Amino acid sequence: MDEVRERMLEMVSKAESSEQPLSWFEDLYRYSKRDREQIPWDWKEPHPLLVEWSNDNEASGRALVVGSGLGEDASFLWKRGWSVTAFDISEEAVEWARHLHQDTDIDWVAGDLLNPEKGWTGKFDLVLEVHILQAIPEEIRKRASPNLAPLLARGGSLICIGRLADESSTEASGPPWPLTWDFLNQIGKELEEVEKYSAFIPEKEGKRYRAVWKKA
Numbered sequence: 001m002d003e004v005r006e007r008m009l010e011m012v013s014k015a016e017s018s019e020q021p022l023s024w025f026e027d028l029y030r031y032s033k034r035d036r037e038q039i040p041w042d043w044k045e046p047h048p049l050l051v052e053w054s055n056d057n058e059a060s061g062r063a064l065v066v067g068s069g070l071g072e073d074a075s076f077l078w079k080r081g082w083s084v085t086a087f088d089i090s091e092e093a094v095e096w097a098r099h100l101h102q103d104t105d106i107d108w109v110a111g112d113l114l115n116p117e118k119g120w121t122g123k124f125d126l127v128l129e130v131h132i133l134q135a136i137p138e139e140i141r142k143r144a145s146p147n148l149a150p151l152l153a154r155g156g157s158l159i160c161i162g163r164l165a166d167e168s169s170t171e172a173s174g175p176p177w178p179l180t181w182d183f184l185n186q187i188g189k190e191l192e193e194v195e196k197y198s199a200f201i202p203e204k205e206g207k208r209y210r211a212v213w214k215k216a
C-alpha cells in the first residue's frame with residue numbers, strides 16, 4: 001500500500017472512533033499543505049464520465065457540485081456555461097479550490113450533505129455527486145443520499161458517478177466502498193431514470209458507474 005493511502009487510512013480509523021467520523025477529510029486536506037500529490041482522489045482534471053455526459057447533453061443553468069474537493073468538476077461545468085455552486089464538508093478543500101479556480105465566479109461553500117442549506121431545495125438544474133457517497137461509511141451514506149433529489153428544480157438532472165461494486169466481490173474494507181445498483185436505485189426512486197451506465201476506465205483500473213435521473 002502506498003504511503004499516501006496508508007496515512008489516509010490512519011486518519012479514517014482515528015475519525016471512526018471519534019464523534020465525528022467524517023472529520024478525516026479536513027485532517028487530510030490540512031495535512032497535505034496544498035500539495036495535490038497528497039490527495040489520493042485528486043485526478044487534476046474533470047471526471048471523464050462527466051465530460052462525456054456534457055459532450056452528449058447541451059445544457060446549462062444552475063449547477064450544484066456536492067463534495068466538490070479540489071473543484072475540477074465544478075470548474076469544468078462553469079467553463080461549459082453553468083452557473084455553479086460547489087460545496088464540501090472540508091473548509092480547507094473549499095478554500096483551496098477557490099484559490100485553484102480563481103478565474104471563475106463559482107460560489108464555493110463549506111457545507112454538509114447531511115444538512116444542506118435550506119434555500120437550496122428545488123433550486124438546481126443539475127446536481128452532481130462524484131466519488132463522495134462511496135467515500136463515506138454506509139450508515140452515513142444512507143442518511144446523506146436521500147438529500148440529493150430534493151435539491152433539483154423541475155426538469156433538473158441528478159448525476160452520480162463512482163465506483164461500481166463487482167457482484168462477485170466481497171470487498172468490504174474502504175474507503176472507497178464501491179456501490180451497488182440496488183443502493184444507487186434508491187437515490188433516484190422518486191425521479192425519472194435517464195441512464196444507468198458503467199464503463200471500465202483503464203487509467204484508473206476500475207469499473208465506474210454514471211447514474212442520471214431527471215425530476216419531472
Ligand SMILES: C[S@@+](CC[C@H](N)C(=O)[O-])C[C@H]1O[C@@H](n2cnc3c(N)ncnc32)[C@H](O)[C@@H]1O
Pocket residue numbers: 022025026041042043066067068069070087088089090093111112113114130131132135136144
Ligand atoms: C473522495 S473525495 C472526492 C472529491 C471530488 N468530488 C473529486 O471527485 O475529486 C470526497 C469528497 O467529499 C467530501 N465530503 C465527504 N463527506 C461530505 C459531506 N457529508 N458533505 C459534503 N462533502 C463531503 C470530502 O471532503 C471530499 O472532498
